[in-house]
Amino acid sequence: MEQIFITDVAPRDGLQNQQIEVSTEAKLELIARLVSAGVNSVETTSFVSPKAVPQMADAGELVPQVNARWPQLRSSVLVPNLKGLERAHASGAKEIAVVLSATETMNRKNINMGLAEALEVSEKTLAAAHALGLKTRAYVAVAFECPFEGETSLDEVLRLAARMHAAGAGEIVIADTIGAAAPAQVKERMTVIRDAVPLSQLAIHLHDTRGMGVANAWSALEVGVRRFDASAGGIGGCPFAPGAAGNLATEDLVLMARQSGFETGISLNGLLDAVAFAEAQLQRPLGGRSGAWLRRTRAQRETTAASA
Amino acid sequence: MEQIFITDVAPRDGLQNQQIEVSTEAKLELIARLVSAGVNSVETTSFVSPKAVPQMADAGELVPQVNARWPQLRSSVLVPNLKGLERAHASGAKEIAVVLSATETMNRKNINMGLAEALEVSEKTLAAAHALGLKTRAYVAVAFECPFEGETSLDEVLRLAARMHAAGAGEIVIADTIGAAAPAQVKERMTVIRDAVPLSQLAIHLHDTRGMGVANAWSALEVGVRRFDASAGGIGGCPFAPGAAGNLATEDLVLMARQSGFETGISLNGLLDAVAFAEAQLQRPLGGRSGAWLRRTRAQRETTAASA
Numbered sequence: 001m002e003q004i005f006i007t008d009v010a011p012r013d014g015l016q017n018q019q020i021e022v023s024t025e026a027k028l029e030l031i032a033r034l035v036s037a038g039v040n041s042v043e044t045t046s047f048v049s050p051k052a053v054p055q056m057a058d059a060g061e062l063v064p065q066v067n068a069r070w071p072q073l074r075s076s077v078l079v080p081n082l083k084g085l086e087r088a089h090a091s092g093a094k095e096i097a098v099v100l101s102a103t104e105t106m107n108r109k110n111i112n113m114g115l116a117e118a119l120e121v122s123e124k125t126l127a128a129a130h131a132l133g134l135k136t137r138a139y140v141a142v143a144f145e146c147p148f149e150g151e152t153s154l155d156e157v158l159r160l161a162a163r164m165h166a167a168g169a170g171e172i173v174i175a176d177t178i179g180a181a182a183p184a185q186v187k188e189r190m191t192v193i194r195d196a197v198p199l200s201q202l203a204i205h206l207h208d209t210r211g212m213g214v215a216n217a218w219s220a221l222e223v224g225v226r227r228f229d230a231s232a233g234g235i236g237g238c239p240f241a242p243g244a245a246g247n248l249a250t251e252d253l254v255l256m257a258r259q260s261g262f263e264t265g266i267s268l269n270g271l272l273d274a275v276a277f278a279e280a281q282l283q284r285p286l287g288g289r290s291g292a293w294l295r296r297t298r299a300q301r302e303t304t305a306a307s308a
Numbered sequence: 309m310e311q312i313f314i315t316d317v318a319p320r321d322g323l324q325n326q327q328i329e330v331s332t333e334a335k336l337e338l339i340a341r342l343v344s345a346g347v348n349s350v351e352t353t354s355f356v357s358p359k360a361v362p363q364m365a366d367a368g369e370l371v372p373q374v375n376a377r378w379p380q381l382r383s384s385v386l387v388p389n390l391k392g393l394e395r396a397h398a399s400g401a402k403e404i405a406v407v408l409s410a411t412e413t414m415n416r417k418n419i420n421m422g423l424a425e426a427l428e429v430s431e432k433t434l435a436a437a438h439a440l441g442l443k444t445r446a447y448v449a450v451a452f453e454c455p456f457e458g459e460t461s462l463d464e465v466l467r468l469a470a471r472m473h474a475a476g477a478g479e480i481v482i483a484d485t486i487g488a489a490a491p492a493q494v495k496e497r498m499t500v501i502r503d504a505v506p507l508s509q510l511a512i513h514l515h516d517t518r519g520m521g522v523a524n525a526w527s528a529l530e531v532g533v534r535r536f537d538a539s540a541g542g543i544g545g546c547p548f549a550p551g552a553a554g555n556l557a558t559e560d561l562v563l564m565a566r567q568s569g570f571e572t573g574i575s576l577n578g579l580l581d582a583v584a585f586a587e588a589q590l591q592r593p594l595g596g597r598s599g600a601w602l603r604r605t606r607a608q609r610e611t612t613a614a615s616a
Contacts, residue, residue, distance in 0.1 A: 179601075182567030183526040211560050211597025212567075215523035218491040222530070252519050259490030259520075289519025289597055293487075 001263040005227045007203070008034050008250050009043040010278065012078055014235030016046060016053050018282055024058045026281050028065055033277055034232060035070055037270025039250070042066075043097065043229070046078035047088045063091035076137055080111055081121050085128055095135035097173070098122040100164065102140055102157045105148035106177075110141070119163060126167045138169035139205065144189065145180035154189055162196040172197045173229060176216065179209025179246065183219035190223040203227035206248040208234055213248035214256050214289065221260065228253055233275035233286035249288020251275065268294055309571040313535045315511070316342050316558050317351040318586065320386055322543030324354060324361050326590055332366045334589050336373055341585055342540060343378055345578025347558070350374075351405065351537070354386035355396045371399035384445055388419055389429050393436055403443035405481070406430040408472065410448055410465045413456035414485075418449070427471060434475045446477035447513065452497065453488035462497055470504040480505045481537060484524065487517025487554065491527035498531040511535035514556040516542060521556035522564050522597065529568065536561055541583035541594035557596020559583065576602055 011031055015022055022030075031042055044066050050057035059077065066075050076095040079085045088096050100122045101107045107118040122138060129136050143157045157174070164172050174193060176186075186204070194202055204220045206213045206229070217228060229247070236247030251271045254264045272294060279286045287295075319339055323330055330338075339350055352374050358365035367385065374383050384403040387393045396404050408430045409415045415426040430446060437444050451465045465482070472480050482501060484494075494512070502510055512528045514521045514537070525536060537555070544555030559579045562572045580602060587594045595603075 182564055183523075184568030208597070210563060210567075210601050211599075212522055212564055214520055215491075215526045215564060218523045218527060255518060256490055256520055256523060259518075260492030289516075291519075293518045 001261055003226070004221070004257055004262045004264055005041065006039065006250060006253065006264055006266065007041040007043055007074070007076070007227075007229050008039045008232055009205070009229045009247065010034070010231040010233065010235050010250070010274075012043040012046050012056070013229070013247060014231040014233075014278075016055050017236065018055060020282050022055065022281050024061055024065070027058070027062055028069070030274060030278055030281070031066060031070070033270070033274035035073060037274055038264075038266040040072075040265065041074035041076075044075045044077055047084035048078065048080050060087060060091045063088070063093050067092050067094070076135075079125060082125055082128055085125050085132075089132050089134065093134065095137065095170075096125075096129050097137040097139060098125050098169075099139040099141050100160055101142050101146070101177075102152045102160055103142055103146040103149045106142045106146050109148065119160065123163065123167045126164070126169055130168055136169045137171040137173055137203075138164035138167070139173045139175050140164065141175045141177045143174045144176045144185055145178060147178050154192060157189065158192055158196055161193050165197045165201065169201075171201050171203050171227060173203040173205050175205035175229075176207055177205075179207030179213065181206070181216050182212055183215045186216045186219040187223055190220055190225055194224060199224050199226065203229060205229035207236065208246045208248050208252075208289070211289070214252050217248060217253050218256060218260070221257070221262070232271055233278050233291075234288045235278055235282070235286055249291070251294060252288035252290050255290050255294070269298060272298060309569055311534070312529070312565055312570045312572055313349065314347065314558060314561060314572055314574065315349040315351055315382075315384070315535075315537050316347045316540055317513070317537045317555065318342070318539040318541065318543050318558070318582075320351040320354050320364070321537070321555060322539040322541070324363050325544065326363060328590055330363065330589050332369055332373070335366070335370055336377070338582060338586055338589070339374060339378070341578070341582035343381060345582055346572075346574040348380075348573065349382035349384070352383045352385055355392035356386065356388050368395060368399045371396070371401050375400050375402070384443075387433060390433055390436055393433050393440075397440050397442065401442065403445065403478075404433075404437050405445035405447060406433050406477075407447040407449050408468055409450050409454070409485075410460045410468055411450055411454040411457045414450045414454050417456065427468065430472065431475045434472070434477055438476055444477045445479040445481055445511075446472035446475070447481045447483050448472065449483045449485045451482045452484045452493055453486060455486050462500060465497065466500055466504055469501050473505045473509065477509075479509050479511050479535060481511040481513050483513035483537075484515055485513075487515030487521065489514070489524055490520055491523045494524045494527040495531055498528055498533055502532060507532050507534065511537060513537035515544065516554045516556050516560075516597070519597070522560050525556060525561050526564060526568070529565070529570070540579055541586050542596045543586055543590070543594055557599070559602060560596035560598045563598050563602070577606060580606060
């Protein structure tokens with residue numbers, strides 16, 4: 001079976017938008033359950049302004065604890081600029097992610113800069129991170145549709161992806177930030193982008209707003225994409241992007257990928273444990289589109305290695 | 309835009325498994341709303357034993373009323389055997405469907421016959437229907453996985469599909485009766501089956517049990533399939549197939565297909581009206597994976613022709 005690589009973004013993209021405050025201990029427990037499930041790459045937190053995103057105010061405490069408990073875990077943290085990078089580095093972060101939106105308005109709403117300035121900041125942040133010996137990811141956000149500008153220019157997405165690749169980003173993450181894409185768009189755009197960014201460095205970040213997250217993931221797999229962001233239980237949504245409810249659920253992706261002949265290294269029952277914990281913390285039902293079926297057949301799967 | 313053809317099976321496959329009795333008037337109103345939404349093919353009812361499926365006991369009254377109210381509507385009815393065909397024909401049915409399961413056990417559980425006998429009955433029923441001048445569909449059920457026998461033999465599915473084609477069935481419907489397929493299986497199987505059955509006569513019937521209904525539909529579209537069964541609101545499930553909860557929702561299919569460049573002739577807002585009516589009748593929330601987003605953006609879509 002061919003391998004695919006999943007970064008679980010529940011601790012960052014998942015939690016950042018939640019109204020209920022989640023303690024540092026609870027975040028560590030969520031990560032512990034993800035690691036137990038076999039997740040080997042986590043987006044741990046974000047070094048953004050604690051005023052803008054209070055849920056991420058404990059980033060500086062979380063990172064060293066994650067590093068100490070799971071030294072082998074790939075743990076990345078989002079940084080909006082050089083100041084965020086400084087804080088991330090001081091905390092011991094080993095990999096950082098920058099977020100560059102593909103439209104003027106989204107950059108202004110998200111980080112209060114225009115696109116040209118945001119691009120420059122991203123490139124400088126990547127360069128500074130590399131100088132510090134850190135690994136890097138670069139998001140190209142609203143890469144399909146922008147909640148403010150509508151359909152995003154593919155030329156612009158391509159240009160920005162190529163710039164992020166040229167700037168040395170280890171992974172370039174094409175993000176359907178508001179979950180507006182359909183499989184045909186994923187196919188069209190990823191087919192073009194894979195000519196500018198090597199598939200080994202190309203990832204896709206999907207949301208499930210319109211119920212097409214799994215279909216979009218399949219479409220990306222068919223184009224050759226092997227790196228995915230997903231969020232256990234589908235926890236997620238972007239506070240600055242109206243309509244961005246729900247990330248692609250990790251369990252939906254793992255189930256579809258496994259049945260389609262790809263190895264993820266992740267246990268579905270382990271994911272259900274992580275989702276159950278997140279539900280208790282957030283005090284609401286979570287779970288992807290496959291959640292009801294996964295729970296109903298859990299006992300059965302426990303005893304059936306082939307489908308577990 | 310290329311056309312795809314959707315048969316809404318909510319009145320039959322959707323309702324047959326529901327505990328709450330739905331009146332003939334309510335069924336007519338559901339069909340009326342589907343027709344208003346632009347649906348031009350409906351699986352109206354089933355001429356099975358009223359003892360086995362009480363919800364379908366009014367088949368003989370429903371068909372003439374549907375014919376009278378919507379003479380242009382493509383309306384098909386399920387018949388299990390020659391006796392069912394006789395009743396269907398007496399009611400004025402213009403198109404019938406036979407159901408042939410691809411495994412021995414499923415046929416026994418569903419219609420109390422072995423596969424060989426079921427195949428013979430299906431062929432005889434098709435021949436008799438053609439002699440009466442009726443149009444026909446033939447389902448090959450549990451074409452991916454059987455709840456009793458596990459993975460279904462593709463050779464067997466292929467053989468049965470070819471036999472149904474040879475028997476003159478106007479449409480051969482490959483059914484993932486329990487919603488167990490993943491996109492890779494849909495691709496593999498439909499690619500083989502399209503060599504035995506012309507694409508113009510090949511349909512796929514999907515369930516959404518594991519959250520892969522839309523992904524499977526996309527996979528089928530990519531292989532060239534243009535005929536789909538779906539059920540407004542995702543109403544459905546097979547009473548004799550454990551775990552068959554939820555058909556692919558028509559609205560999920562329409563949304564995905566439209567965004568992917570296919571024309572369906574169906575209005576999403578119209579479908580929401582049909583789903584709202586079904587919810588009131590069945591006294592529980594319905595709706596596909598896109599339901600929350602469709603409802604939230606309904607007002608907006610009403611005024612945006614491009615995305616409506």
